[in-house]
Amino acid sequence: LAHGAGGLKSRELVEEVMLPAFDNEYLRQMHDGAKLQMTNNIAFTTDSYVVQPLFFNGGNIGKLAVCGTVNDLAMTGAVPKYISVGMIIEEGFAIADLQKIVMTMKEAAAEAGVHIVTGDTKVVDKNKGDGIFINTAGVGEIIQGCDIAPQNVKAGMDVIASGYLGDHAATIMACRHNLQMPGTLKSDCAPLNKLVEKLLQEVPQIAVMRDATRGGAAAVLNEIAGQAGIGIIIDEDKIPVRKEVNGFCDILGFEPLYLANEGKFITFVDKKYTEKVLAVMHQSEYGKDACVIGETNDKAVNEVVLRTTIGGMRIIDMPAGEQIPRIC
Amino acid sequence: MKTRLSLRVRGIVQGVGFRPFIYRLVQAITATGFVFNDDDGVFIEIQADKAELDKFLREIKTKLPPAALISEMVVKDIPIKANETVFIIKPSPPAVERKAYISPDLAICEDCKREILDKDDRRYLYPFTNCTNCGPRFSIVKDIPYDRKNTTMNEFIMCKKCQKEYQNPLDRRFHAQPNACADCGPQYSLLDKNGKAVVVDNKLILQSVHQLLKTGKIVAVKGIGGYHLVCDAYNEQAAQNLRSRKRRFDKALAVMAGSMTAIEKLCTVSAKEKELLQSPAAPIVLLAKKNTYNLADSVAPDNEYLGIMLPYAPIHCLLLKNEDVFVMTSANITEEPIAYKNDDALTRLNDIADYFLIHNRIINTRIDDSVVRVINNETTYIRRSRGFAPSPLLCNLNISKKIVFAAGSQLKNTFCFLKDNKAFISHHIGDLANKAANDAYKEAIEHYKNIFFLQPHIAACDMHPEYFSSKYAHKLSLPIIAVQHHHAHIASVLAENEIKDKVIGISLDGTGYGDDGNLWGGEFFVCDCASYERRGHFSYLPLPGGSKAIKEPWRIAVYLLDELYGKKAAEKAPDLWNMLPDNWPLAVQIAKSGFNTPLSSSAGRLFDAAAAVLGIRSSINYEGQAAIELEQLSAAYRGKVLPYMIKNTAGIYQVDMLETFAALMENNVSVNKKAADFHMTMARAIYDMAAKLQKETGLDKLVLSGGVFQNITLVKLLFELLADKFTIYMNRKVPANDGGLSLGQAVIASNCYKKVI
Ligand SMILES: [Fe+3]
Ligand SMILES: [Mg+2]
Ligand SMILES: [Zn+2]
Ligand SMILES: [Zn+2]
Known part of the structure; x- marks a missing residue:
């Protein structure tokens, strides 16, 4: 790829690669911006994606960029509608790779039912970028009748994980460091909005949901405990982790609870509705392994505690960068 | 020719029978005056003939009650008071600042032991017998001053007989705060797994429990500082059951033997080791096994040493016959703090114990058994806790003269307050990865602040940013000094020995956070208690x-x-x-x-x-x-x-x-x-x-x-x-392991702070 800054080459890139792939009525307007229709209250989010490697088992940076923004909108209780895509591409990046990324984005957007309505592409000089950076922003319509906020979490609620934890980070680590990994290991990267929409329609009483991306489930649990002013106890026995992820993490010295996911979220709900939540989740491909992992309490406020297999109680801290051994 | 002296006595002189001891010494001579406890220890004025006063001063030192410890005695000549006719014990003035200290928990004394085994004594078989020379102290103290109303004995009202002993200066139980008898004091009861009382009669309880143990059952026994899990150390199946239920694999279990004779059958015991076993602290002593050692294999497998102690609470004396050796391991699931509350014990230990021998005296502060070992004829601590804490160590390295709080380590945690020339090193708190230990840590710090009047000016902690203790210290909004782990280890020895000079310090250890972000643990320093240079x-x-x-x-x-x-x-x-x-x-x-x-x-x-x-x-x-x-x-x-x-x-x-x-x-x-x-x-x-x-x-x-x-x-x-x-x-006074870290941190912080200001 040698499409120079801004000018003609960038336009070729847009016209030859982006437009055919993302083609829709909004893009076809070819204005400076997209004109959109929205009826309800709006949720709006943005995120930038920088990841190595760009391609991994179960996805690539493009799929991450679409799913990440779609999921962030879903977690606010919105139906994602439109997203923008901004790409910063390093000179020399293979067109074939770019096409692969773009096609995946198209598929992910189609699955999520969102339109890519506006975008931007810049090419930077060699060594000024890491292959490709992608930014996505998205807007969605808030689903009426539900109220998703950490402050809704009270003591005595169930904590539900939507499926196996740690798949994404384990896969990325294995690829990045060229480590031998079980062939079945793959990223869980997926758009969760359809599942979430169904869930909120059936159980609008859900207190809060949050996707367990950076910092993993541990970060989400700590955030909610802090924001809601409650305590959380989770059971080691109940945490869903695939055998191969567990074995891999064990050797590497990581705890799956702290590993990033790209297709999992944690739900807090009054125990009355737990069964209903699980029933809805179990019907979806992305929630079929959902289970209760613990519950909230008002005794140890702001604390996340793990009840270990042998019955001990261990504090699960907010993840703080690299885990340095604390054992003397 | 009369002389009058004033005596200011400091150290562990309260709650250990010191005033009655003085009173008795005075009865043997002809003297007048008074004695009282105050914030600063004990104050005495005594007036008598010179020769008699000399005898009195001599005997204070030679006949001191076993649990008392004099750190300082200032004697002054003062003017004679005419018209004084008696020697009395005066009430204490109200506390302002605390310089007198709460005694550690003390093993049952010979006199009390004799009484509970004497059919004709009114305390025959009574498992809460104590006197000013022995019994629970720190574990039952809720507040100061050390009076019955400030201990967990406040729930029990003394009967007439006990009250009389309590008020009689010549009685061994004069102002013995936990004084009690079967008529008025706490009681044991034996519960099954479901918390249902099986036996309540004291005499029958003792027989039943002994029989249960002898038939291979595991009994959770509430003692001084918490619960023990107890089984017969000669019964292999029982020991195996205990291990698998407690999820404790491989690590040796501590035992309690009914007598020195029983110990000497199992292990070699030097004079020094014997002295430790029989001391009021009654720690677990690690002893080398003899070839006649014959306990069940699962008690201490693959280990040439056995951790063993003698009965130290009356209930132990009553449960163990001379020849008995029982496993006495702290009642917890591996790594968790010891259970010490009744309802908590019944739930947490439900899968481990077959029966529960509980009592209704509340333990205010849980304290683990201490563990010591004699190396080259010197005592070394592996865990300094019951029987030693909260006695302060004397240490003249508090250069800043500020009160320092040192947060200690992550594992084997103790914390330390350094005030003037005294270092209050806490009892063993344990592994701070545990929620229960985190709570115990915070509570214990508040307790020490309260009972010793400690409001710290400086905080010290380990450099490791993720230790629970370090995070706690950082939240205190005090000037904070982060101390390198191995420098703190070395400084703990400097503190014990009051060494101000530069030394070659070799710290061989597990892993601790280093200046360069790596994990140190085999360090060769040239250092003092303010700074260090890593030379290798x-x-x-x-x-x-x-x-x-x-x-x-x-x-x-x-x-x-x-x-x-x-x-x-x-x-x-x-x-x-x-x-x-x-x-x-x-x-x-x-x-x-x-x-x-x-x-x-x-x-x-x-x-x-x-x-x-x-x-x-x-x-x-x-x-x-x-x-x-x-x-x-x-x-x-x-x-x-x-x-x-x-x-x-x-x-x-x-x-x-x-x-x-x-x-x-x-x-x-x-x-x-x-x-x-x-x-x-x-x-x-x-x-x-x-x-x-x-x-x-x-x-x-x-x-x-x-x-x-x-x-x-x-x-x-x-x-x-x-x-x-x-x-x-x-290290001879605190553990060489992380249990001693807080002392080193405290001393370094005091010495660095001086440099900073
Ligand atoms: Fe250490
Ligand atoms: Mg995001
Ligand atoms: Zn006694
Ligand atoms: Zn009584």
Whole structure:
């Protein structure tokens, strides 16, 4: 790829690669911006994606960029509608790779039912970028009748994980460091909005949901405990982790609870509705392994505690960068 | 010709029968005056003939009650008071500031023991018998001053007989705050698993429990500082059940023996060890097993030592017959703090104990049994807790004169307050990865602040940002000093010995956070109690998988063997390879790439790695296990020195042991001899380093601290090599392991703070 800054080459890139792939009525307007229709209250989010490697088992940076923004909108209780895509591409990046990324984005957007309505592409000089950076922003319509906020979490609620934890980070680590990994290991990267929409329609009483991306489930649990002013106890026995992820993490010295996911979220709900939540989740491909992992309490406020297999109680801290051994 | 003296007595002089003792001494002479307790200890004015006063002063020192400890006695001549006719005990003035201290819990005294075994005594078989010379103290104190209403005995109203003893200055129970008898005091009851009372009559309870134990049952017994899990140490099945239910594998269980005779059948006991066993602190003493040792195999497998103690609470004296030896292990699931509340015990221990022997006196502060060991005829602490805490250590290194709070370590935690010349080192709090220990830590800190009038001006903590204790200290909004882990270890010895000079400090340890972000633990310092200079260390080795590598020494071992032999490593060390998980190559891979692989100079990890490459142990079930097993295998041999290298880059020595590992693999001798060779080589390398640093600095004080110095074999070898070149100092008052860290942190903070202002 040698499409120079801004000018003609960038336009070729847009016209030859982006437009055919993302083609829709909004893009076809070819204005400076997209004109959109929205009826309800709006949720709006943005995120930038920088990841190595760009391609991994179960996805690539493009799929991450679409799913990440779609999921962030879903977690606010919105139906994602439109997203923008901004790409910063390093000179020399293979067109074939770019096409692969773009096609995946198209598929992910189609699955999520969102339109890519506006975008931007810049090419930077060699060594000024890491292959490709992608930014996505998205807007969605808030689903009426539900109220998703950490402050809704009270003591005595169930904590539900939507499926196996740690798949994404384990896969990325294995690829990045060229480590031998079980062939079945793959990223869980997926758009969760359809599942979430169904869930909120059936159980609008859900207190809060949050996707367990950076910092993993541990970060989400700590955030909610802090924001809601409650305590959380989770059971080691109940945490869903695939055998191969567990074995891999064990050797590497990581705890799956702290590993990033790209297709999992944690739900807090009054125990009355737990069964209903699980029933809805179990019907979806992305929630079929959902289970209760613990519950909230008002005794140890702001604390996340793990009840270990042998019955001990261990504090699960907010993840703080690299885990340095604390054992003397 | 009369003389009048005033005496100011400081130390542990309250709640230990000091005033009645003075009163009795006065009865033996003709004297007048008074005695009272106050914030500062005990104050006495006494008026008598000179000769009688001399006798009085002599006897204060020679006849002191066993639990009392005088740290200071100021005697002054004062004017005579005419018209004084009696000697009285005066009431205490209200407390302003506390300089008199709460006594540790004391083992039952001989007098009380006699009474509870005497059919005709009114306290026959009463398991809460105590007097001013013995009984619970710190564990029942809720507030100060130390009066019954401020202890958990406040719920029990003394009967007339007890009250009379309590008020009689000539009685052993004069102002014995926990004084009680069967008519008015706390009671035991025996419950089944469901919390249902099975037996309530005291006499029958004792018989039933003894019988249950003798038939192999496990009973949770509430004692002084918490619950014990008890079973017959001669019953293999019972010991096995206890282990599997408690999830405690391999690590030796402590036992209690009914008599010295029973102990001497099992272990060799020196005069010093006997004295410790029978002292008011009544700690667990680690004793070498004799060849007549015949306890059940599961009590202390693969261990040449047994942790043993004598009955220290009346209930123990009543439960154990002379010949009995019972397992008496702290009632918890591995790593969790000991259970001490009744409802908590009934739920937490439900899967472990068959029966519960509970009582209705509340334990205010849980305290674990202390553990000590005699090395070279000197007491060393492995855990300083019941019987010792909260007695302060005297230490004149508090340069800043501020009150310092030191937060301590993450594991084996204690905290410390340094005020004036006293260091209040807390009882053992334990592993701060536990929620229950976190809570106990915070509560205990508040308790110490309250009962000792401690409002800290400075906080000290470990440099490790993720220790629970460090995070706690950072939240205090006090000036904070982050202390390097191994400097704190060395400073704990400086504090014990009040050493102000520069010393050569060798800290051999597990892993602690270093200045460069690596994990230190084999450090050669030139230092004092304010600062240090790192002059050498063991070469950095990767810890693949971080904490996992500490629990699984095979990870370092496969890295080392890969360095030495590449693809041939597996055939070189078949014993180790038999113990490896399938995906072991990942560990080598991340070690080489540095992914989640911190570097460590820890000496402890070298012992672990040696045990692993020799196929002795690939992963551990308790701290230090691999090193302990390596040491025990080496015991019968005197090793020879294997090759090693000392390099110097940029003025810092690095002791590289890679060649030692090669020699361990190549030499064609038994594992036992290899283990001995490794110890000898480590000792030699340390000696070389000490000699080099002495040559460069001219210093002749050598300080050794850190967990590795619990290795007796290594310590003995080092004394052989170094004793004529150096005055050697080691921990004698606090543990060399992380239990002593808080003392070092406190002293360093006080000395650094001075420099800063
Ligand atoms: Fe240490
Ligand atoms: Mg995001
Ligand atoms: Zn007594
Ligand atoms: Zn009574």
